[in-house]
Amino acid sequence: MITRIIMPVAVLVIANTIALADSYSLTIVTGDRAAITAPQQWGRRLAEAGITNVRIRGGRSGDQAAIEESTLGSGTHYQITGVLNSGGKLVLPGSSFTMSQTAALKDYLDRVLADGGQAMTAARGQFGLTKEQFEDAFTKLGKPITFSTAGKPLAELTNQLSRDTGLDIEVDPLVAATFKRLPCRDELQTLSYGCGLAIALKAEGLALAPEKPRGRPVRVAIKLAADADEAWPIGWPTKARGTELAPKMFEKINVEIEGFSLQEAIDAIAPRIEMPVLWDHAAMAAKRINPAEVEAKLPAANMPYYRILSRLLFQARLHGEVKVDEAGTTFYWISR
Incomplete structure (x- = not known):
């Protein structure tokens, strides 16, 4: 016997659109070889984790993990479909979860609301960005520095970068106070912002990297070089002789x-x-x-x-x- 957990659509919309304008509903379908007790166990675990707006039903021909978007009121509604496989895992676009990973599942649903369904399946490359996000950051950081930098505060360079490119700058709180006092040691005029700033920051034991905060556009983070998993490089490969x-x-x-x-x-x-x-x-x-x-x-x-x-x-x-x-x-x- 399949347990069905159904939340009325009207309640769903009110619950999510008040705070976020966007909303989701999660449909879990049982695969052909899913354990007969899996729906009840998943239903109980989801309820305990506070994950609502869920229904569980038997599988149909053509069912597959998917995220469909539609306009609902002033926001977007995400109809998320997951499939329970024979191993008891819930398979969703770009990820899968066991019953012990309901916290991670809840985070997944929050990310869908923040960044949309495509963000869950898009291929990630350097700095954890999609190809489009990286190319946009690369283009913006490629704009030339048009003023003299030697002896100027580094903060002046980053502020101008933000004004010229539209990229927000996030300075790690651990270095924020020191950063305000640091001068730029070199003349970087005519170099690009990305390369020039990478050089200036390396001299002070710092690094920069683009990052994509949840629900926000790509920004430039400045932190201790030792804390940076990946730092913007000083120079790029070229095929020129x-x-x-x-x-x-x-x-x-x-x-x-x-x-x-x-x-x-x-x-x-x-x-x-x-x-x-x-x-x-x-x-x-x-x-x-x-x-x-x-x-x-x-x-x-x-x-x-x-x-x-x-x-x-x-x-x-x-x-x-x-x-x-x-x-x-x-x-x-x-x-x-």
């Missing part, structure tokens, strides 16, 4: 360096290669490397800029690489 990416790096010059620090030598070369040169301050601080205190030497030779830079940086156990930001702008990144 080195000569296409940075032609100046392959120009040969006569060179001889002596009596200068590494910092001075790199500063003299930077304008010649026609791209920003940026240092990984955090990595160098961790290894106690100060470019201003490292003596730079290079015997007289005729060689391209990329080789000059490589040989100079090697003397401080550093490595340089041409990278591109979200907009394809090149820069030279010096790290360990």
Whole structure:
């Protein structure tokens, strides 16, 4: 005998639309080989968990897990259908639950109300975002920084990012007070917001990552690098060849360096290669490397800029690489 748990539609709408404008109803159908006692057991567990607006019925031909959306009043009504399989699991679009996982099931239903049915089945990639969400964040973070940043408060950079892109910024409360006092160490003008901010934050042991809070648009979170499961990268892969990416790096010059620090030598070369040169301050601080205190030497030779830079940086156990930001702008990144 199949137990039916039916809530009147009128009650369903009132219960959910008062607070959320959106509403749901859950229909559980029993699969061909579901245990005969499963409907009663599930009904009892759902009631104990406070999950209402549920009905359980026998399976019909063509039944499958699904979420259907329809307009109801000023909101959206989600008709959620789940199937009880032979193992006693409730199979829903994108997830399945045992009877001991009613808390997780309740969370699933809340997520449907917050983000819609498609969010439950959409493929997730970097930062837990859908393809569309990631591409939108990538495009927005690819907008160029159009003002001078050196010495300016980092908070000024993030505030301008929010104004220029529409992305909300969420600073972790653990670092919020310190963040307000931090200056930007580098000149990042012409780089994109994503890459530039990633560089500025890394220098302070911080990281940024886009995230999708429940029921809200994608935002940018700033937190301790150690607490970030995934951080926005400094530079992105490119298929361009080195000569296409940075032609100046392959120009040969006569060179001889002596009596200068590494910092001075790199500063003299930077304008010649026609791209920003940026240092990984955090990595160098961790290894106690100060470019201003490292003596730079290079015997007289005729060689391209990329080789000059490589040989100079090697003397401080550093490595340089041409990278591109979200907009394809090149820069030279010096790290360990």
